[in-house]
Amino acid sequence: YPLLERVAARARAAPDATAITDAINGIDASYARLAADVLRLAQRLAAADARTEGLREARVALLVDKGYLAALGLLAIWAAGGLVVPVLSSLPLPEQAYLVNTADCALILVDKNNRTRAEQLVAQKDEGESLKIMEVEVADLVEEVGDAADVLQALAPIDGEARAMMLFTSGTTGRPKGAVTRHSSLAAQVSSTVQAWRWTESDNLLHILPLNHLHGIAVGLLPTLWAGASVELWDKFDADKVWARWINGAEKAPITMFFFVPTGYSRLIAAHRAMTPEQQAEASAASAKLRLQVSGSAPLPVSVKSAWENGIGGGQVILERYGMTETGLIAGTGWENEKRVKGCVGFAFPGMEIRLWDPVENVVITGRDVPGDIEVRGPQVTKEYWRNPEATTKEFRDGWFRTGDVGIYSGATGEEGMLKILGRASVDIIKSGGEKLSAVEIERAILELPGMKDVAVVGIPDEEWGQIVGAVIVTEGEQVELKTLRDQLRSELAAYKLPRRLKVLDAIPRNGMGKVQKKLIVEREFS
Numbered sequence: 001y002p003l004l005e006r007v008a009a010r011a012r013a014a015p016d017a018t019a020i021t022d023a024i025n026g027i028d029a030s031y032a033r034l035a036a037d038v039l040r041l042a043q044r045l046a047a048a049d050a051r052t053e054g055l056r057e058a059r060v061a062l063l064v065d066k067g068y069l070a071a072l073g074l075l076a077i078w079a080a081g082g083l084v085v086p087v088l089s090s091l092p093l094p095e096q097a098y099l100v101n102t103a104d105c106a107l108i109l110v111d112k113n114n115r116t117r118a119e120q121l122v123a124q125k126d127e128g129e130s131l132k133i134m135e136v137e138v139a140d141l142v143e144e145v146g147d148a149a150d151v152l153q154a155l156a157p158i159d160g161e162a163r164a165m166m167l168f169t170s171g172t173t174g175r176p177k178g179a180v181t182r183h184s185s186l187a188a189q190v191s192s193t194v195q196a197w198r199w200t201e202s203d204n205l206l207h208i209l210p211l212n213h214l215h216g217i218a219v220g221l222l223p224t225l226w227a228g229a230s231v232e233l234w235d236k237f238d239a240d241k242v243w244a245r246w247i248n249g250a251e252k253a254p255i256t257m258f259f260f261v262p263t264g265y266s267r268l269i270a271a272h273r274a275m276t277p278e279q280q281a282e283a284s285a286a287s288a289k290l291r292l293q294v295s296g297s298a299p300l301p302v303s304v305k306s307a308w309e310n311g312i313g314g315g316q317v318i319l320e321r322y323g324m325t326e327t328g329l330i331a332g333t334g335w336e337n338e339k340r341v342k343g344c345v346g347f348a349f350p351g352m353e354i355r356l357w358d359p360v361e362n363v364v365i366t367g368r369d370v371p372g373d374i375e376v377r378g379p380q381v382t383k384e385y386w387r388n389p390e391a392t393t394k395e396f397r398d399g400w401f402r403t404g405d406v407g408i409y410s411g412a413t414g415e416e417g418m419l420k421i422l423g424r425a426s427v428d429i430i431k432s433g434g435e436k437l438s439a440v441e442i443e444r445a446i447l448e449l450p451g452m453k454d455v456a457v458v459g460i461p462d463e464e465w466g467q468i469v470g471a472v473i474v475t476e477g478e479q480v481e482l483k484t485l486r487d488q489l490r491s492e493l494a495a496y497k498l499p500r501r502l503k504v505l506d507a508i509p510r511n512g513m514g515k516v517q518k519k520l521i522v523e524r525e526f527s
C-alpha cells in the first residue's frame with residue numbers, strides 16, 4: 001500500500017525530517033519516529049485480535065482526541081490490515097454509538113481521555129462483532145525500533161481492493177452514510193490532490209480540521225505524508241492565533257499551506273478588522289507569504305473571497321475546491337490566480353471525470369449554461385456504502401456516481417468551461433411554480449448587500465407554489481424588512497427568485513464543517 005511505502009521511503013531518505021508537529025500535546029515527530037511508531041502500534045493491534053494474519057478488514061474505531069495519535073492510529077490500523085472507522089471524540093455518545101454499531105466494529109482504539117466513553121460504547125454495542133477496547137498512550141511507544149522503515153516497507157502488501165476506511169457523510173440530507181474507501185481509491189484521492197496542488201517536501205500545512213472527515217484526513221493529513229511534507233496539528237480554530245502563527249514564521253517552521261471551511265475565512269477577516277493598522281499590515285504581509293490557501297466543504301461567499309484578495313489576505317487568492325466523502329476531491333479552481341474565479345469550483349481534479357446529467361431527458365448535457373445533476377467517475381470514487389445496498393444501487397449507476405449536487409458549466413466571459421455549483425438537488429434547488437431556483441445563487445446576491453453578515457435560503461413547502469423562497473439572514477445589527485430586502489435585490493434577481501419570507505437571526509445553524517442545516521431552518525423558522 002503506497003502510502004505506508006512512501007512514509008517508509010521518506011523515513012529512510014530523511015529520517016529527521018518533521019512529519020507531524022502536534023501542537024496540542026507538544027509532540028514533534030520525525031518521519032523515522034512516525035515509521036517506528038506505526039510499526040509498534042500495528043504489531044499490538046494485530047496481536048489484539050484473534051484473526052490470523054492481521055486484522056483483515058476488521059472495523060477498528062479510532063476514538064482519540066486530535067493529535068499525533070489520531071494520525072498515527074490511521075496508519076497503524078492500515079499496517080495491521082484493518083478497516084479504520086474514525087470517530088470524533090467530541091461527538092455525543094448516541095452519535096458515536098450510531099457509527100460504531102453501524103460499522104459493526106470489532107475493536108476500539110482509544111487514548112486515556114476516551115477510555116470511559118469506549119466502555120459506554122461497548123455496553124451499547126448491538127449484535128454482530130463483540131467489541132474490544134485497546135488503550136494506547138503515545139508515551140508507551142518509545143522503546144527503540146532499529147530499522148522500522150525497512151520493516152514497514154517489507155510488510156506483506158495489502159490488496160489494493162481491500163477496504164481501508166469508512167468515513168461517514170456529514171448527514172446534511174439524511175442520516176450519515178458510511179462510505180467505504182478501498183486502499184486503491186484512497187491512494188488515488190491522495191495522489192491526485194498532491195499533484196493538483198504541487199505539494200512538495202518543503203510544505204508545512206496548518207491543520208485545524210477535525211480528523212474524522214474527508215477534509216481533515218484525505219485532503220489535509222494524508223497528502224502531507226504522501227508528499228513527505230510536514231503538518232502542524234491544532235484542535236481549535238482561533239482566528240487571532242492563526243494570524244499570529246502565520247506571522248511567526250521565523251522561530252517555528254513557516255506555514256506554507258492553509259485549508260479551511262468558508263466560515264473560518266470570515267472569522268479571520270473579522271479578526272483582521274479588529275487589529276491596529278500596523279498589525280493589519282504585518283498580518284496581511286504574512287498571509288501573502290503562504291504558498292496556498294484553500295477553502296472547501298461549503299460554498300465560499302464571493303464577498304469573503306473579494307475582501308481577502310483586496311487587501312486582507314495580502315492579495316492572496318483563495319483556491320476553492322469541491323469534493324465529497326464518497327469521491328475525494330472532484331474539482332478545484334485553477335493553479336493560476338486568474339483561474340480562481342469567484343463563485344466557481346473550477347476544473348476536474350487529475351483522474352476525475354465530471355458530467356452533467358439531465359434527469360428528465362436522461363441524456364448527458366453538453367451545452368454551456370444548462371444546469372444538470374453532477375455525476376463523477378474515476379479511480380478516486382468509492383464503490384459502496386457500508387451494508388446499505390439500496391443506497392449503493394441508487395447512487396452508483398453504470399460506473400458513475402451521482403453526487404446529488406446540481407451544477408452548470410459556465411460560459412460567461414472569463415469563466416469558460418468552469419464548473420459552478422448550484423447546490424444540492426434535495427435542499428438547495430427550490431421548485432417554485434414550475435421554476436427551478438438555485439438557493440446558492442440567491443444567497444450570493446443577498447450576501448453582496450451592505451450590512452449583511454450571513455444568509456441561508458431555503459424552499460418552504462407551499463400549497464399553491466409547491467415551494468416558496470425563504471431567507472434567514474444575519475446582519476451587522478440592523479433590522480431588515482422583507483420589502484426592503486426585495487427592493488434591494490430587484491436589480492440582481494428576477495422577480496420570481498425574490499424571497500417571500502424573511503427571518504433575521506443571530507446565527508445561521510451550521511454543522512462543524514460549516515454546512516448550513518437547511519432542513520432544521522425550514523422546520524424551526526418557517527413551519
Ligand code: ATP
Binds near residue numbers: 171297323324403
Ligand atoms: P450527506 O451526504 O449525508 O447528506 P454531505 O453531502 O453534506 O452529507 P459531505 O460528503 O461531507 O456530506 O459533503 C459533500 C457535499 O458538500 C457536496 O456534495 C456539496 O454539496 C458540498 N460541497 C463541498 N464543497 C463545496 C463547495 N466548494 N461548494 C459548494 N458545495 C460544496
Ligand code: MG
Binds near residue numbers: 169170324403404
Ligand atoms: Mg452527500
